[in-house]
Structure formats: C-alpha cells, structure tokens
Amino acid sequence: MTMQTFKEWFFTTDHKRIGIMYLVGSMAAFVVAGLMALLIRLEQSNLGPTITDNPNEYNSWLYFHGAAMVLAFLIPGLTGFFANYFLPLMIGAQDVAFPRINAFSIWLFYGAIILAMLSFVIPDPPDVMWTGYPPYSISTTSNTAFYVFTLHLLGFSSVLGAVNFLVTVIYMRAPGMKWNQLNIFTWTTVAAFVLQLIFIPVLASAVTMLLFDKYLGTNFFNPEAGGDVLLYQNLFWFYSHPAVYVIFLPACGILFEIFATMCKNRVFNYKACVYGGIWGIVGISGFVWVHHLYVSGMPDWLRIGQMVTTLLISVPVGLLVMSMWGTLYKGAITFNTGMLYAVSCLFLVLSGGLTGIPLALTAITIHLSETSFVHAHFHFIMAMFSAFAMFAGIYYWFPKMFGRFADGPWATTGFIFNIVGVHVTFIPLFIIGVEGMPRRYWDYQMFPQFEPYHQVATVGAFMVATGMAITILNWVRAAFKGKVAPENPWKSCSMEWTHAPNCPQAGNFPNPPSVTDDWSPYGYDDREANMAATTDPGFPAQVKPAE
Amino acid sequence: MRTLLGKMSLSILGLIAAAPAFAQEDGYERDPAAGWDYLWHEIVIDITVIGIIFSIAAIWMVWKYRTKDENAVGTAPKLSKAAAIAWVLIPASLFMADDFFLSAKGWTLWNDYRRIPDEAKEIRVTAYQWYWEFDYGDEIITEELVVPKGQPIVLRMTSEDVLHSLYIPGFRVKEDVMPGRVTYVWFNPKEVGEYVHTCTEYCGTAHAEMATNVRVVEQEEYDAWFEQVKEEAKAASLNDNTQG
Amino acid sequence: MSTESSHAHEHHWEWSQAPFWVVTGVFFLVPLTFAAYFQYQDPLLAAIFAGLGTPMLLAGIAMWVNEGLTVKPLIADVAGVGLPIFIVSEIFIFLSFFATYWMMRLGAESWPPEGTPDFPVTLPLIMTVVLVSSSITIHVAEEKYEHDDQAGFRKWLMITMALGFIFVGMTFYEYNHLFHQDFYPDTNAFGTVFFSLTGFHASHVIGGLGIFVCVLIPAFKGMTNKTFITCASVYWHFVDVVWFFVVSQIYFW
Numbered sequence A: 001m002t003m004q005t006f007k008e009w010f011f012t013t014d015h016k017r018i019g020i021m022y023l024v025g026s027m028a029a030f031v032v033a034g035l036m037a038l039l040i041r042l043e044q045s046n047l048g049p050t051i052t053d054n055p056n057e058y059n060s061w062l063y064f065h066g067a068a069m070v071l072a073f074l075i076p077g078l079t080g081f082f083a084n085y086f087l088p089l090m091i092g093a094q095d096v097a098f099p100r101i102n103a104f105s106i107w108l109f110y111g112a113i114i115l116a117m118l119s120f121v122i123p124d125p126p127d128v129m130w131t132g133y134p135p136y137s138i139s140t141t142s143n144t145a146f147y148v149f150t151l152h153l154l155g156f157s158s159v160l161g162a163v164n165f166l167v168t169v170i171y172m173r174a175p176g177m178k179w180n181q182l183n184i185f186t187w188t189t190v191a192a193f194v195l196q197l198i199f200i201p202v203l204a205s206a207v208t209m210l211l212f213d214k215y216l217g218t219n220f221f222n223p224e225a226g227g228d229v230l231l232y233q234n235l236f237w238f239y240s241h242p243a244v245y246v247i248f249l250p251a252c253g254i255l256f257e258i259f260a261t262m263c264k265n266r267v268f269n270y271k272a273c274v275y276g277g278i279w280g281i282v283g284i285s286g287f288v289w290v291h292h293l294y295v296s297g298m299p300d301w302l303r304i305g306q307m308v309t310t311l312l313i314s315v316p317v318g319l320l321v322m323s324m325w326g327t328l329y330k331g332a333i334t335f336n337t338g339m340l341y342a343v344s345c346l347f348l349v350l351s352g353g354l355t356g357i358p359l360a361l362t363a364i365t366i367h368l369s370e371t372s373f374v375h376a377h378f379h380f381i382m383a384m385f386s387a388f389a390m391f392a393g394i395y396y397w398f399p400k401m402f403g404r405f406a407d408g409p410w411a412t413t414g415f416i417f418n419i420v421g422v423h424v425t426f427i428p429l430f431i432i433g434v435e436g437m438p439r440r441y442w443d444y445q446m447f448p449q450f451e452p453y454h455q456v457a458t459v460g461a462f463m464v465a466t467g468m469a470i471t472i473l474n475w476v477r478a479a480f481k482g483k484v485a486p487e488n489p490w491k492s493c494s495m496e497w498t499h500a501p502n503c504p505q506a507g508n509f510p511n512p513p514s515v516t517d518d519w520s521p522y523g524y525d526d527r528e529a530n531m532a533a534t535t536d537p538g539f540p541a542q543v544k545p546a547e
Numbered sequence B: 001m002r003t004l005l006g007k008m009s010l011s012i013l014g015l016i017a018a019a020p021a022f023a024q025e026d027g028y029e030r031d032p033a034a035g036w037d038y039l040w041h042e043i044v045i046d047i048t049v050i051g052i053i054f055s056i057a058a059i060w061m062v063w064k065y066r067t068k069d070e071n072a073v074g075t076a077p078k079l080s081k082a083a084a085i086a087w088v089l090i091p092a093s094l095f096m097a098d099d100f101f102l103s104a105k106g107w108t109l110w111n112d113y114r115r116i117p118d119e120a121k122e123i124r125v126t127a128y129q130w131y132w133e134f135d136y137g138d139e140i141i142t143e144e145l146v147v148p149k150g151q152p153i154v155l156r157m158t159s160e161d162v163l164h165s166l167y168i169p170g171f172r173v174k175e176d177v178m179p180g181r182v183t184y185v186w187f188n189p190k191e192v193g194e195y196v197h198t199c200t201e202y203c204g205t206a207h208a209e210m211a212t213n214v215r216v217v218e219q220e221e222y223d224a225w226f227e228q229v230k231e232e233a234k235a236a237s238l239n240d241n242t243q244g
Numbered sequence C: 001m002s003t004e005s006s007h008a009h010e011h012h013w014e015w016s017q018a019p020f021w022v023v024t025g026v027f028f029l030v031p032l033t034f035a036a037y038f039q040y041q042d043p044l045l046a047a048i049f050a051g052l053g054t055p056m057l058l059a060g061i062a063m064w065v066n067e068g069l070t071v072k073p074l075i076a077d078v079a080g081v082g083l084p085i086f087i088v089s090e091i092f093i094f095l096s097f098f099a100t101y102w103m104m105r106l107g108a109e110s111w112p113p114e115g116t117p118d119f120p121v122t123l124p125l126i127m128t129v130v131l132v133s134s135s136i137t138i139h140v141a142e143e144k145y146e147h148d149d150q151a152g153f154r155k156w157l158m159i160t161m162a163l164g165f166i167f168v169g170m171t172f173y174e175y176n177h178l179f180h181q182d183f184y185p186d187t188n189a190f191g192t193v194f195f196s197l198t199g200f201h202a203s204h205v206i207g208g209l210g211i212f213v214c215v216l217i218p219a220f221k222g223m224t225n226k227t228f229i230t231c232a233s234v235y236w237h238f239v240d241v242v243w244f245f246v247v248s249q250i251y252f253w
C-alpha cells in the first residue's frame, strides 16, 4: 500500500469509506461485547463462583457488554455505517454535506471505542452499568469518568452526524426528487437523526452532572443538599427511550428496502408508513420515558399517564408493521441470505415488541421490572431483531460494497446457528424472568431452581458465538474471494442499485442522476417507465436478466 | 364515503368495547398478587393472539407469493385514497381499542397496589450496602422479616446509601428504595411459608447477595417470636446501659 | 456526453488529516487528562496528557480552518443551515440544565437554600449590557465585511472580542467574590445550579471567542469566507440570547 492510498483510507472524508470504517468499528465492538456476553453466561451457568469469584469483575464485563452493544454496536452500525454508505447513494448525492465533519464523527466514535476498551487495562474500570444510576455511580471508587466521556464522545459524534445528514437530505437530493419519493430507509434515518439531535443533549447533560457530582462535589443528585436522586433517571431515560427508536427505525428501514426489492413490490401505504408510522413514533417517543421508572417511586399520575402513552406506541409501530406486511402482499418473492434474515425479523419484531406490552403496564411491571424478563424483551428486539436487520442489510448490500456475493452455504449455516442459538439463549430467560430472576446478578444463591435454565441459555450463547464466527469469517472471505456479482444483482429499482456501479468510486455516480415526478424507488410495476423517469438511464442492461 | 363512515363507526364501537374493563367482578378480593396473576394471564393471551395473527399472515404470504422467476414483479394494487385512509384508521382504532382495554385493566390493578388497606400493619425498612433492616417500632429492629399470616403488611422503605429495590417475587411486589425518600409497598401474606426477599436495583459488589427471607407464620407463632425479639432487644439495651 | 464524463473523471478520493488530529487532541486533553487528575490523582500524568493533547488539538484546528478557507466545498453555503440545526441541540443542553434548576427550586421548601450569600444585581446588568453591545458590534463587523471594508471588519471583530473577554473577566471576578463569601459549587443546590449554568454559559462565550480567533487570524492574511463569518456571528447571537435566560432565571427570579 502506498502512502497515498494509506492516507486516502485512513484520513478519508468519503462517505463510503467512512461507512466501511463504521462497519469495522461497530462489528469490533460487537465481537468484544459478545465475548463479554460469553463470560457472563459462563459465570451464570452454575450456582456459586464459576469462572470468577470477584463480583466486581462480572460487573465490569456487564458494564462493557451493555454499553458497547447499544452505544457502540447498534447505534453506530445503523446510523453510522448504513446511513453513511447508502443514504447518499439512495438520494443521488455525491457525498454528504460536510465530509470533514463526517470524518470528525468517525474519529469521535473510534475515540469512544478506545476509551471503552481501555476499561480492560486500567485499574478500577467502570462498574456502573450502562445506565450509570447515582448515587452508586458517584459513591463507587471505580472510574465513572470513563463512562461519562465515552457517552460524551459518542453523543457528540451522533449529534454532528445528525446535523450532517439532515442537511444532506434537505439539500443534496437528486434534482427533482420530492420528499414522497424518498426511500423508506432514508426516512427512517432522518427520523432517527431528529431523535438524536433533540435527545442526546439531554443525556449529555445528565452524565455531565454525574461527572460534576462525583469529582467536583456538586449536589445535583444529592438529596441532603437539595438535589434530587431521581433527576438523573428521568434525564437518562428521556434520552434512552427514544434511543431505542434510533435503533428500531433504521432497522425497519433496512427491512423495507429488502422486502421491496425481494418482493418486487411497492411499499404498502407509503404515506401511512412515513407520516403515521415513522413520524408517529418520533412524536410519541418523548413522552414515555417513565416506563423505565415504574418502580422508582414516581408520582402516580406520571406512572399511569405514561402507561397509556407507552401502550399507544403500538399504534404507529402497528402502522409500520402493517406496511411491512403489506409489502409482502401479492409480491414476487425470491430469496437470498439477506431475505432469510429479513423474514426472521418479521417474527422477531413480534416476540420482541409484544413482550414490551406487559412491561408497559405499570402494575405488571411491578413484578417484571429488573428481572430477566426485561432482558429477554430487549434482547429479542435488539440482539435479535435489530442485529438481524443489520446482518440482513450487510448481506443484501454486500455486492454493492464489495462487488461480490456473500451468500452461500456458509452464510446459511451461520444463519441457522444464529437463529436457533438466540432462541435457546433467551427463551429460558423469559421463563425465569416471570419466576423472579433478578438482573445484574453474578450469582443467584436464593434461586437454585433456576440453574438448569441458565445452563441452557449458556449453551445457546455458544451456538450464537459459533454462528457469528462463521458469519464474520464468511464476510471477510467473501469481500476478497466471493463470487463476482453483476450490477444490480437483485434487480432493485432503488437508486443505489440502478445508478451507482458496484463498489462506487469517488463521486459515486458516473453521471449525477436527476428524476421526474413519475420516478419511484419502488416502481416495479413498470420498470421501463420508471427508468425513463430518470435523466440518466443508469444501467438499463441490468433490467434484463443479468449474468 | 359511506363505507368509510361505516368503518369508522365500527372502530368507535371497538373503543367502547374497552369500557367493561373498568367494571369489577363481584366478590373481588383486593389482593395485588392474585390480581397480578389474573391480569398476567389475560395479557399473555392478548399478546399471543396478536402475535399468532401476524405470524400466520407472514407465513402465509411468504409461502403463497414465493417464486423462482427472477423477473416476475409484484402485483399489489395502488391503494385508492379512501382505501389508504381506511387502512390507517381501522388498524389504528383496533390497536387503540386494545391499548385502552389494557390501560383500564392495568389501572384498576394499579389502584389495588397503591391503596393500602386500613388494617395494614406498618413495618419500616432500611436498606444498606448490602443488607436490610426491619423496624417494627418501639426500637425493635430485626434483620429478618417475620409476618403473621393473613395480616396485610405495608413496608415503608428508605435507604442509607445508594439505590436498592425491595423485591419479594412471591408477593409480586417491588419498589425502589432511595436515600432521602420514603416509598412503600403492601402485600397480603395468605400462605404460611418462606419467601425470597431480595434486591433488584444494582447497588455494587454484593448486589446479588443482598437477600433475606420473609417468613410468614401463624399468628401464635408470630406472637411468640415477637416476644422473644422484644426480650432480646431489652437485654441488649440493658447491656448497653450497664456498659455505658 | 464527453464533457460529462470528463467531469466524472475529476473525482478523486478526498481526505483530510484535520478531523483526526482534533479528535486525538480532544481525546488526550479531556477524558485522559481529567481521569488522570481526578480519578487516579496523578497530576504529572495529567500534565503529560494535556501537554500531548493541546498541540494536537491546535494543529488540527489550524489545518481545518485553513482547509475550510481554501478547499471548495461540494455544495456552497450549507454551513449556514447546519449551524442552526446544531444550535437546536445546544438549546436542549441548556434546557436540561434549566429543567434541573426548576425541579430543584420548585421542589425545595425554601429558596435559596441556606448558605447562599446576597447576590449583587448591578454586575449582571453590566454584563448584560456588555454582551448585548458585542452582538451589535459583531453585526457592524458583518456590515463592514459586506461593504468590502476588510480593515473595518477586523477592527469591529476585535472590538467584539474585547467585549467578550471583558464579559468572561467579569464572570471570573464574580466567582472570586463569591468564593470569598464561602459560596462554592458544593455549598448547596443553588451553588451547584448557579456555577454550572453560568459556567456553562461562560464556556460557550469562550468557545465563541475561540471561533472568532479562527476567523481573525486568517483575516489578517486576507483569507475570509462569508459563510464562516455568518456562522460565527449567529453562534455569538445565540450565546447572547441564552444569557438573557440565565440572567433572568438565576439573578432576578
């Protein structure tokens, strides 16, 4: 590698290369956090000390696992990698509005990952869990500062990303592209970034107060000096509930792209999906945070009020789901590995989302809160639904990024291990959760009857590990040695496939496209007309069977 | 337009259907734990039904519309404006009907959880890293919670250091215990036995070991136990006094 | 077609070192220095981290400013849109702190809590006047720039900066005064809120001054950019507006 190519990669400001760097970074976070999960599962597999007799060690694994999975794997993977690589291609832009700020965001992200990973080597690693509740996070002797700064770096990175992408979508759409001609993925990304822009500052403020309280002796959360212990939780969840939709929305967006292409169908009830579903979720998401504080002694009117708003989230999510199901209706469905993952997500969104419903009821959560039932709920919706949507997207767009297919027997094997493994892991947690197994327990002497369930879950975790090892190795192999893919192999109508070549070069489009009102990213019913509705015919050849 | 109206009135009917949830069956005994089990059962049925309907629809469509022909295209019709609106209003109303139904049920049970019966006996609880203290009044403090069968108990809880959470799975109660605030839970111990009582808010190193037992005993046994504790407390305080 | 394809050939992979160095600098200067000093109580290590971070940060900023003024952007002038969007985010930071203040104050039995000295009211008024005039002077500077009066632009920019410095100076003067009356951030809930809100605002003023420095230094070399100046001034106006809320809520409520 010459110096020049090194610089062009390492210091790149190109959205596609930054996207790849996000992919690498977030997958690295996933692997390390996944290995932590294996340690957690091993420790819990037997009563009493199993692989460590020091609870603090377990606590810092769990801290890393939770924080890294949510904040360094899913959020950067979905809004960093997918948005960076594909959003400009979908709207026909040559890059994002502020390429240098984009590079700034990726480095902030890497800074955060490095800071988080340092917790394996520093003395007194953070042990405050990803939620960092005071007063514990203030009175502990461990390094809460690193927790705070990790969140600061990631938060700043996301806020700048939000500014960047909002301006990009507003100003850099291909000439003629109306808002109602955007891909659903573009919409979900815009919505996710609106959430990030508004809510991250609140999280940043909350953890800043934590930092001040711990190290500078202020009294934000100190009841003895007029502070409020619950303030932090309110601020934290005011961000962190919307954050779950920062994950959920782009994950759904990816699925919509895959379903539309693999079913060769229009998106069912596009406007209802966008304005009712996506923006409905954004609209309600700021008024439900108290459902994480049902057992925290909040005033009753807040608990009841937000029980109703939380339940009402099922309406916009339901509209989104109706559109997703409707996109299958009368489709012409073909399968690839991406579609396999996507179809499994149809069921995972149900098991993950519907188990949120009992949790939404204050009175029911009195028993379920802080048990492994909650684990099972959010692992189904995050570790399974959202992560699988990511994997689906990686397979689906693999030919775009690397010009090669990643599909094949290994891909399917990995999928089978993954889907079976996650169920074996998390169904036992559902069961013992209802029976009362608490969270964040390195040991459970008072519940010896749960041991067999924990053992099954541990077996499941190792199945996932096998599946993921196969999957990741398969990606690496395919990127260099996979079967070469033709242009637009899945015969999509969406612009990233029709107008940008595989492995798009700098500048993305050989000829910058523009569109007329008749164009749609989902115009399968009359492809020729749809292609004719763009000034640049793209690769008309690929509409006919490609070889 | 006529059909649209019809569909809308149908959905309003659905909303009204939620109303019975507020009505209470006769002979309803106010007991949160039993109420919990009952509502849990209902809600599991509710979400299972929804899940199965959507799953079947998904399986059916993925099966029915699969094809080997790579050049086939989907044939879903473009929705008319009325159809598009109906496809929003009807599902949204149905979902809302279910939401309000569940809200009403949940609210009723919630009131049971919060309204302390008049005859309840009060015990004060203090949490420390990492143990519990139970204050029966009159300076009688124990490290184990013993209660007589059939006597509703209300626990008033506070913490001396960080957040904890008092959790008795057997009685389906849990509430955070915080410094500077007093929270409460109440329960009705109906069966004699030992129940796990543990901490479910992360509180540091020994969070997983902050457990004790709730012992529910017959009234006589309870009285005997209480006398004994009282004696011990007296002896201890005498000791303290004599030792200065 | 040929003209278009030659256009396509102009593209090459863009790169810039500036963001990397800014982040690396910040990484050493903030998390590592802070943790070394406060968590591990090792001032020497903290000094080393700060010593490493500062030059990297400054070099990165210099590179970035230089590139911003010399390299042609993909689309012109959108920074003028990006900044207000970013300010939305800033508004929510201040809102969180204000919300905290309201919660504490309205939940308290008596306010201000014990240990709070009497606050001077003239100083904040003078500070308000200073800050408002600086908003006017930066506007004048912009006018000058639009009329191609480079020297006038620099002059008024420097006047604005001087006012900014005076403002920050007065903040520190007031802090010092309060410290002498034994009023610290950890004295009570009001101390916490007072120092964090005013300190947070002051840090934004300092940030604004930093941006002005980045505008001014190249301006002496004749390198300026309309959008850059507009952004700097919009940011300054924003910081000014926030001050009204700080003053009215903290001093006069």
Ligand code: HEA
Residues within 6 Å of the ligand: A131, A244, A245, A247, A248, A291, A292, A294, A310, A311, A313, A314, A317, A318, A321, A349, A350, A352, A353, A354, A356, A357, A359, A360, A361, A365, A368, A369, A370, A374, A377, A378, A381, A382, A386, B050, B054, B094, B095, B096, B098, B099
């Ligand atoms: C991607 C992440 C994600 C998503 C999308 C969700 C979605 C939802 N979550 Fe979840 N949740 C988490 C991640 C997520 N959650 C995490 C990480 C935690 C724990 C945090 C911690 O403490 O560490 C958590 C915890 C959590 C709690 C707190 C539990 C506790 O600690 O006591 C609650 C309570 O209400 C809740 C509810 C919900 C609800 C109602 C939804 C809804 O949005 C779900 C909506 C979806 C559906 C309902 C299914 C599809 C819809 C239909 C088929 C239509 C018809 C349906 C009906 C009419 C019901 N979640």
Ligand code: HEA
Residues within 6 Å of the ligand: A030, A031, A033, A034, A035, A037, A038, A040, A041, A062, A063, A065, A066, A067, A069, A070, A073, A074, A129, A130, A131, A375, A379, A382, A383, A384, A387, A422, A425, A438, A439, A440, A441, A442, A457, A461, A464, A465, A466, A468, A469, A470, A472, A473
């Ligand atoms: C996106 C989010 C996400 C994901 C994907 C996961 C994935 C997994 N999680 Fe995690 N989890 C959380 C988010 C997530 N989790 C959160 C937020 C918490 C709460 C934390 C808290 O309480 O604060 C939590 C808590 C949590 C607990 C609770 C512990 C406790 O409360 O005491 C457990 C226990 O079983 C667990 C298990 C697992 C397992 C087995 C997986 C598995 O699916 C992981 C599978 C992945 C791997 C095993 C890695 C595979 C890779 C390799 C093996 C490498 C191969 C290498 C090459 C080819 C180079 N998780």
Ligand code: CUA
Residues within 6 Å of the ligand: B130, B163, B164, B165, B199, B200, B201, B202, B203, B204, B206, B207, B208, B210
């Ligand atoms: Cu006490 Cu956990």
Ligand SMILES: [Cu+2]
Residues within 6 Å of the ligand: A240, A241, A244, A289, A291, A292
């Ligand atoms: Cu939530």
